[in-house]
Amino acid sequence: MLHLLAFLALAVASDTVDFGRVGQGVMDVETLVQVNTAVEILAKAEFDFPEAAQRLWEVNDGLPQPDDKRFAPEAIQFMMSTPQPPPEYAGPSPWQAGLVGSRQCKCLAYLATGPEKARKDVARLCVVQALRLEWLLPVSTSEQDRGFFAAVGSLGFTGGVIYQHSEMGTVLHEMSAQAVRTATRLLAPWSEGTGDAYCQAAQALLEAAPVPEAVLAPSHELDVFFDQINLEHPDMARVARHIKLRNARAAKATYIVALSGRFGQREDWPDVRPDRTVNVAEADDLCRNVFALRSDGYTRQDFGKEVDWTFLAEGDPTGCACLNAHRWANVLLNAYKATHDEKYAYHLSRLFLSWKDSSPVPCGRSEAPWSLPETGSRAGQIFPSILMGLADHPRFERDGLFPMAQSMLEHGRYLMTHASQDGAALQIEASGLATIALMFPEFKLAKSFYRAALNRLARANALAFLPDGMHVSCSPMHQVNVIKAIGAMHALATATSWPIPDSVTASYLSALGALAYLTYPNQHLPLFNDAGPFPPTVHGIFDVALHVAERDAFAWFASGGTQGKPPLRCSHDFPDAGYCVMRDEWRPDGSVFLFDAGRLGAERPHEDKLSFTFFAGGRELIGDAGFYACGYDAWAPYWWGSWSHNVILVDGLGQHRALDGEEIVPDPDRRFIIGDGFDFAEGWYRGPYSSRAAQVRRSVRNAGENEPLRGIAHQRCVLFIDGAYVVVCDRVLGVDCHTLELLFHLAPVVNDDATGEDGRPHVRAVSLDIEDDGAVITREEDVANVAILPAQSDGIEVTSHIGTQSPVRGWYSLYGRLPSPEVVYTCRTQLPKTFQTVIQPLPPGSDTVPMAARAVEVECPDSQACAGLRCGDDLFLLSYTGTAEITCEDVRFAGTALLIRRNASGRATLAHMVDGKRLELAGKKCTPSRSPFPVSR
Template identity: 30%
Template sequence: MIQRKMGMVCGVAAACWMALCVSAAEPEVGPRLTDEQFFARIDTEQAGLADVKAAVARADWTAAKHAFAQHLRTRTSPSWTFDPQRAGANKKARVSPRAEAALQRRLSSIGIEWAFGETIDWAFNPTTQPDSKWPRNHEWTWQLSRHPMWQDLGRAFYATGDEKYAVEFVAQLKSWVQACPVPVKKPDNRPFSRWRTIEAGIRAGGVWPDVYHLFLSARAFDDEALTLFLKSYVEHAEYLMAFKTTGNWLTMEANGLYHVGALFPEFKDAARWRATALERLTAELDIQVYPDGAQIELAPGYHGVSVHNFLGPINLVPLTGCAVPDTYVAKMERMFDYFLYSMQPTRRTPALNDSGAGGVEGWMRTGAKLFPHREEFRWVATRGKEGRPPAVTSYRFPYAGQFILRSGWDQKDLWLCMDGGPFGYGHQHEDKLSVTLTAFGKSLLVEGGVYTYDASDWRRYVLSSRAHNLVMVDGMDQCRRKSPRDTYVVKEPEPCVWEQHADFEHAAAVFEEGWGTNAARVVRHTRHVFFVKPDLFVIADELEALDGKPHLYETLFHFDAPDVRVDGLQVVTLDEGATLAVAAFGADGVAIVKGQKEPVVQGWLPDSSAGYGGVRPIPTAIYRKQAAGTIRQLYALVPSAGAAVMPVTALSMDDKVLTVTREGGAQTRYAYSRQFAR
């Protein structure tokens, strides 16, 4: 997770928060709120709270806790996605092994389990221990305090009604709240923190409401435990009011803040929490979403994170009665357009930057409900049973700089994505001009995707140019990370070429930000990608030396296949089902690297099915060319439903025409544009 630019809410929120919570000697245990402070935050004039008001008036905190807890247990609104009173309806239900592990305090975070024994150290991190077998990964501590184990315990209790799960939850709740007092003077987004603002938002916006309702009918979740939970939940709201960040983090923070205010209107500040959260989210729909619908981090997985959190207030409308303006909902439509038009034929997102290929059909079901006039959303959501496919096939996202070339909308159609846009606000890879290709229901040309956020060589690999399908210069990666940060997000589209014709489509973009650790501007790389209909992709790389020196160019192709066959400058994947043939025209030679660790990592793909830190070897073609001046390198890519065959015998290109020669000598000329525009 990238480091976030911190912002503080000046004025009333921060001042009140510090005034109410800071004493001469801050308590070392939580919660910070005393009983008196907690009940002072409740609007006891509301209907149903007369007994609470009476108990508070006489400072009988035990009675006040009981009265408030009884009110919450019996109220019918706000509600949740399930009925808390139906706990124990399936006593013979199979309980998740994760719940049984949580009973024994064997807690898992990011796929690594740790047996704590009697006492849980919420600041512990097994990956930072001197004898750790895992590379350092601060996500372990951070994500432990997202409390997934409490959901596991809660689901086990809700299914079976067995109090042992509730007893353990309450014990862990007390342990966490006492050991992890909320920060007051400033947010804590450091390593080992239990109160990063992102975790506070995730807890408040999903995990804790779920856990609260799962255990609401449990005897162990008694008046004291419920009050402890709510004290901390209120502290979450006041913390998130006082401190906020940016990017997808802010959507999680605001969604969490909104949930506290919507689910517990009994608190005096509930309406203010909701209003502030909705104001922040509304602003972010313009700040962090480009006009073309892409979220500014340009990682489809985090696009989904933001969408999920933008949806939070909308999803709560039927549960809480808290209204959301129609204008807010309308702003979200373009984010669903991004899912639709970038979607692979396999109905998954592109695996760009720190993202895997996530499912799209679920998002389209949501989009179809929110925007019933969008027949295309319904078509994807129902797998073609209803609605209609989009009227366009290939698509350009001008601000994201992503180009999608596709043959159609069937799951067996051809699809290529070129990433030719800005670096992005966060979760970036050094991968400008990289391409990926899917055809006949299979990913054929892949890139590094996402690997766990640790300090390993594997993590460095997926971030680097080496893990992508692009050109390296003299063994050097691209280096956009050293560019001014204000270039990471653009105010207008970067210049490119985008043209569509009956017989071909063409996209082109430029990389000139620099190479190597010093971002040396030694070469300008212009990449043209042609979709020659119906079944041929052509990549044309123009490489211009800016320093007057010769350079070694290495063009990479990462194949998602067990093996490949090499014939001269042709490489064909060997696999069951769909395959890909690549032929180079102008390269000096080609080498295949698979599963290499030294001298540099190459020929690997992250594989979550192999467990924490899983990777698998994949064949990677490296075409080499040593040259000075300005050169063109051309590549033909032909996917096939079965054993791939390369029908192209020659490619040539000048400043106006691409010429394709096929077996038998037939030539086709394609007059293309070099007019770059925004």
């Protein structure tokens, strides 16, 4: 027995949370006893293995044929010599789902033939493999090949055999039933009307170990629900007495009291609401069944007497998902907490019951109202917030508490069976599944939920987070959504003393650190990549993080700067994502310039390499237009293409990186140097340019309508000087004449104090002037302004698009689809061509005068690509080609970039160099006062 328990602890732990280090609460003695019982059942049970299933065996799965005399010894050897990789590992391994399924079929065939030799050892391998398939199989369904069908069939067959021979009412009995559910549901889409031999073999395995149909079908019967409850759980003693007396109604009443007491102890639970904003206007609308569907678009829908939970907003296919993510419940909960008006609690309960009654859990994988990410979000953040906020509220306790407990069990079984393959969706789903176990530990499947969830989450994090902490989507919105999901789960696990793998904690903290550096002073985030029309914010995120780790930076963000300390560095490098964050200070009116010089990103990426955003004076001045709705309509190329970003178009064409295949990460052309008051970044775009029709998401469809333009390269260098201004230097390389368009998207003015009838802030386009010298200056009396100052204007036309639809130009996705100025500098020119532009933040007022910015002549014998410009009293010199000898006025410099600041009398008071070798002023050698230095990883 000791050998068996030790082996199982080792084998199962290697496949789940590391129980030796952080998982004692998951893999406890009770679970070991269940696993031991499963081994005994498989070793002693008599069953037939379908002959048709032999075709599911692989030759290279690590085991010989079941009738081979070496089978049992080699199975034992395999167990002892081939440890399972950690869940984070997703590369080639003997423990991939398909190979596990193949070995499982062989082991089951061996046990079915009746050899006495080493039956327990082979059964032991069966149990370990079934536990791995339990969490891994749903995330490994992208290929419906022999391995997939072997995994599905063998998991269902194993579960069926154990179910038939295990004691009713035990945790093991329910665990085996769940294995059959998972297999049956995953096989269902492929089993009807298919002639695939592998699919038929898997179906034969399920039919060979059948379970009652009632086990597979959802049910709202009280008796069925309490069959899923572990009555030996300490909280369930009184419930158990009523169940033994077969008094389900009394058991229900007692269970409600237990839940009300558990969740009513608010000091024991962290506040995990995904959004703490109080919007009474929107809450009042919801009381009348008027919903603000805020997702990839915005729709205000009046449903009248009954809500249609399958509603699909025209032009926004995500509206239904938004409706069923239950953001509305958070709005009502916040309004109730702020006002204590009973109507909000009443209508929250009413709407939840309406949703539950009209949205039964489906038998198979479904879209809204049971699309997977929304299901995970409900279970992981919305429902827990409601339970902790209203469990002891008389009306909700009476009407909604038990139905929500039923729904959480349904959510758990659904998320256990179905999962996305990777990305933000899987991270949210896994976090939600784990949260169900934390909130309802009395569910018989609670530990199975938790074990599967943490394994999937560890795997998803390893694939979804880059080494620098950014999400592979390179989307701050996805970063926020994932951090909210993981943070809520982690905080609840900490509060309830459930273990968390070290890798999950490390990924979460790393992602939080990345998010901190991306955050604007107003706690909003830029709309890079997949974001909009509601700007992501960090409000509440760091409050939750403090339940996981007490750090000064978390306290500083959570308190709005009144407690703790901000991060030590202001600027930050993201070498893997490619973002360069340039910040002058951690203060409310600080300046932040975000430069995107890296990868395309996953999950609805935008063609925006070398784009940027600029925040100063309390608001975003130049921004990313984001995206609005995600349909394939005439607007899609604008949002996802280069036209809505601050980049350069060539002959009217935008970037199209998808045509060039995989990118090199980190980008070898990119560099970022952080100095004291002077940051320098450089990036390149060397890919093809194509038309709008070819540029929807990462698709290459219609690309043949216009051959992509190749042989053009765009280099952009950015210099951030003390937050006072930014110099953006562009060089376009190529041959022949081309039309170049340099784009700047001016951010709208947001008035949070003035809201519409639905509570949305008032947003409008900024006012601007275009000067004769090509300068563009916004003219706002009450908010910060910005000046775009071209250093040269000869041969360049400046225009401003705002709200045109043919073509789509000059739009912004912010609380809706908003016309907003797109400033365009256009020229027809022979390549190569350079542009130098100064961007200066200005205070409020219509008469503010920006600095003078003009090009100056330079001599650069070692390079044909040097530039010089005067920025007020500052002189800036740049060599686009790296270190070069540059002479300008009384300055001789050897290096890549130089900034010299002079006082009113013309005396040099400060100098910064990049790659500086030598500096002479008026013939005298000088030492720079401060030099930028590279940031170490």
